[in-house]
Amino acid sequence: MMNIHEEIINVPGLTRSQTRIYNNLMTTLSHTQIYEKLNLSSGGVRCHTASILSIFGANSRLDLICQHYAESNDFTLIEHDFINKFDELESDIFTYTIKGYSTKETAYCLGVKVGVIAYARNRIYKIAEVKNGYELVYKCYGVH
16 A cells, blocks of 8 residues: 555646645645645645646545546555445445545436435445545555
8 A cells, every 4th residue: 555645746737836735635634734734824725726626627625636546557446345335326426436526416416415425425434434535535546
C-alpha cells in the first residue's frame, strides 16, 4: 500500500501553490488541517481548491480524488470481501461513490430520494469500516 502522505504529485498546468494544495487534497487532511499545515488562510485554500476543481472538471474533492486514482497507473481498484455484503442498491451506490458522484448526483442517476442514498452510504461506510467517501476510495485503491 502506498502512503498518501508521502506521495508527491507534480501536476502540469497548476501553479506551485495549487500543486501544494492538490497534493494535500489527495490526503485525508481536512481543509482546516491543510491551511494550517501550509500556513495559508482558509479562503486561500478554498479559492485554490475551486480553481483546481475547475481545471480538472471535478464537482467535488471526492470527485477529484476518484479521478486521480482511477487515472493513475500506480493504483488499481481492489476487490474487498465487504462488497459481497451489499444489497443491489448499495452495490450501485458504492459504484457511484468510488467514481466520485455526490449524494445528489447518485440519487438522480438511480432515480431515488437523496435521503435513501445518504442512509445507504452510511450503511456502506459501516460495512466497509470507514468514516466517509474519501476513506472508502482510499481503502478501495489500497492507499493509506
